[in-house]
Amino acid sequence: MSDQAPQRITDLDTLTQLYGKPGGASLLKEVDHVHPHYRAFIEAAPFAALATSSPDGLDVSPRGDPAGFVHVEDDRTLMIPDRRGNNRVDSLRNILADPRVALLFLIPGVSETLRVNGRAEIRVEPALLERFAVNGKLPRSVLVIHVETVFFQCSRAVVRSGLWDASSQIARARLPSNGTMLADFSNGTFDGETYDRELQARVKSTLY
Numbered sequence: 301m302s303d304q305a306p307q308r309i310t311d312l313d314t315l316t317q318l319y320g321k322p323g324g325a326s327l328l329k330e331v332d333h334v335h336p337h338y339r340a341f342i343e344a345a346p347f348a349a350l351a352t353s354s355p356d357g358l359d360v361s362p363r364g365d366p367a368g369f370v371h372v373e374d375d376r377t378l379m380i381p382d383r384r385g386n387n388r389v390d391s392l393r394n395i396l397a398d399p400r401v402a403l404l405f406l407i408p409g410v411s412e413t414l415r416v417n418g419r420a421e422i423r424v425e426p427a428l429l430e431r432f433a434v435n436g437k438l439p440r441s442v443l444v445i446h447v448e449t450v451f452f453q454c455s456r457a458v459v460r461s462g463l464w465d466a467s468s469q470i471a472r473a474r475l476p477s478n479g480t481m482l483a484d485f486s487n488g489t490f491d492g493e494t495y496d497r498e499l500q501a502r503v504k505s506t507l508y
Contacts, residue, residue: 330451333375334416338450341414342378343368345405350380350443352394352401352420359390370405371432376447378403378416381432381439384506392441395420401445404453409464411455418447437508 309315334342347364363369363380371379382392395401399421405414420443429438462468476484478499479492 330449332447332449334372334378334447334450335375338414338452339372339375341407341410341412341452342370342372342405342416344410345370345407345414347406348380349404349406350391350401351403352391352398354394354397356394356397359394361391365434367407370403373444378418378445378447379428379432380443380445381429382422382441382443383439383508392422395422395443401443403445411458411464413453413458415449415451415453416445416447417449418445420445434508 309318331338344367346367346369347362348370349360350363351358351360353359365381365383369381373379399419401418401420403414403416405416407413423442423444424440428442432439432442458464477492477496479490479494479496481492482490482495483492
């Protein structure tokens with residue numbers, strides 16, 4: 301065992317000394333609205349991660365649909381339909397307690413990501429829900445996000461991870477199946493085999 305005491309950074313001055321000041325481009329890229337350049341990224345993204353918080357905890361939830369599913373209402377407002385899911389509504393419960401949200405947009409094949417911070421509200425006006433109908437099915441609600449900051453994230457993390465490199469993809473079968481995990485978590489009382497067998501058809505039939 302090492303006889304060195306753990307070293308933790310507990311103050312901003314020490315952190316700044318370790319990392320230094322951000323470069324000029326790191327600050328220049330941040331704006332308080334959806335610039336047309338950033339709008340192009342949002343409209344090309346079929347996937348985003350939504351981060352929320354509340355006194356009860358944190359949550360990061362995936363959001364996905366065909367590219368452009370996050371609607372740019374104007375340069376300070378985004379709209380995201382809330383599609384069918386598992387009804388945990390972790391993100392929505394957090395938003396009721398704390399409206400601050402963060403979004404990370406990913407575009408397949410593009411190494412830069414886009415980050416948006418703002419405040420959200422949950423809206424259910426019938427006319428608004430109708431705007432986001434798919435195959436005649438409405439979202440349960442629409443998140444209206446009032447944008448506060450937007451900036452792009454450089455490509456280093458995606459490049460290091462090989463995220464879009466086909467050679468880095470692995471077969472799903474190399475990991476425990478959903479049914480296997482649920483069966484183990486329930487000490488064998490959950491029918492994991494049936495769950496796995498019906499999963500693909502269930503997902504396909506309940507997308508919207």
